[in-house]
Amino acid sequence: MIDPAAIPALATRPIVEVKSVSKTYAGGIEALSGISLDFPEGRLTTLLGPSGCGKTTLLKIIAGLIPASGGQVFVDGREVKGPGPERAFVFQDFALMPWASVIRNVAFGLELRGVAHSEREAIAERQIARVGLKGFERKYPHELSGGMRQRVGLARALAVDAKVVLMDEPFSAVDEQTRRKFQEELLELVANEGKSFIFVTHSIEEAVYVSDRIALLSRRPSRVSAIIEPKIVRGGDPEKIRRNSAYLDVVEDIWQQLKHYLD
Numbered sequence: 033m034i035d036p037a038a039i040p041a042l043a044t045r046p047i048v049e050v051k052s053v054s055k056t057y058a059g060g061i062e063a064l065s066g067i068s069l070d071f072p073e074g075r076l077t078t079l080l081g082p083s084g085c086g087k088t089t090l091l092k093i094i095a096g097l098i099p100a101s102g103g104q105v106f107v108d109g110r111e112v113k114g115p116g117p118e119r120a121f122v123f124q125d126f127a128l129m130p131w132a133s134v135i136r137n138v139a140f141g142l143e144l145r146g147v148a149h150s151e152r153e154a155i156a157e158r159q160i161a162r163v164g165l166k167g168f169e170r171k172y173p174h175e176l177s178g179g180m181r182q183r184v185g186l187a188r189a190l191a192v193d194a195k196v197v198l199m200d201e202p203f204s205a206v207d208e209q210t211r212r213k214f215q216e217e218l219l220e221l222v223a224n225e226g227k228s229f230i231f232v233t234h235s236i237e238e239a240v241y242v243s244d245r246i247a248l249l250s251r252r253p254s255r256v257s258a259i260i261e262p263k264i265v266r267g268g269d270p271e272k273i274r275r276n277s278a279y280l281d282v283v284e285d286i287w288q289q290l291k292h293y294l295d
């Protein structure tokens with residue numbers, strides 16, 4: 033357990049508060065055991081931890097997709113009882129509807145909310161253009177590359193204009209070049225949108241590169257073992273940042289903390 037007084041203060045209020053959340057799956061697997069964590073508004077917070085420690089479980093509980101066995105989650109001060117319009121989820125496997133066109137996929141969250149056809153198509157078109165897929169509106173997921181499908185998943189999450197965007201290893205299925213491009217685009221979103229992002233990745237380098245705050249999780253049943261704020265100075269050449277000794281020191285520090293869980 034970490035000392036709460038040791039958590040550095042990001043100068044924004046928490047938008048998501050996880051309070052003593054536990055999760056035991058049917059069959060008795062205890063994924064989370066009394067985990068407490070705040071996520072600052074307008075920032076990107078990453079959950080990083082050993083495989084199977086419960087990162088996806090925590091993300092899904094925050095999303096309201098699965099119930100916690102104990103504890104509470106508050107989003108913008110309101111207790112989570114299920115999915116809600118202020119939260120959007122970007123899935124690792126994109127979770128697109130294969131039988132629906134790009135525009136229908138992107139507009140799907142709005143369709144569920146009963147937004148009129150013309151309005152939701154107009155919003156979806158804007159988001160599709162924004163993620164660089166203009167001209168692909170009438171294509172189907174099987175006609176797109178993995179990177180393009182992930183852009184559709186991102187456009188769908190952005191179309192509903194949620195305050196909190198939950199991203200479960202969103203870049204794990206794309207090649208390294210695309211991944212780095214996505215990381216830059218994600219940083220732009222965080223800087224320009226005022227949304228709060230909760231991000232799960234397996235990559236220490238990625239976590240350090242994109243995060244304002246990293247919550248290191250222990251082995252299952254998961255608890256927070258450290259909170260790290262990389263404080264990367266942005267705006268310069270990404271290649272230089274990745275060679276910067278301050279950046280590399282944070283990566284190494286996290287590696288030293290996580291490697292014990294690999295044994």
Ligand SMILES: Nc1ncnc2c1ncn2[C@@H]1O[C@H](COP(=O)(O)OP(=O)(O)OP(=O)(O)O)[C@@H](O)[C@H]1O
Pocket residue numbers: 057058059061062063081082083084085086087088089090234252
């Ligand atoms: N629906 C389920 N029923 C039973 N056990 C589950 C279920 N979903 C996840 N688990 C188990 O709960 C634990 C935590 O799973 P979870 O997917 O949250 O971990 P994770 O940290 O996201 O893993 P990874 O890093 O490998 O993606 C694992 O042991 C997993 O096998």
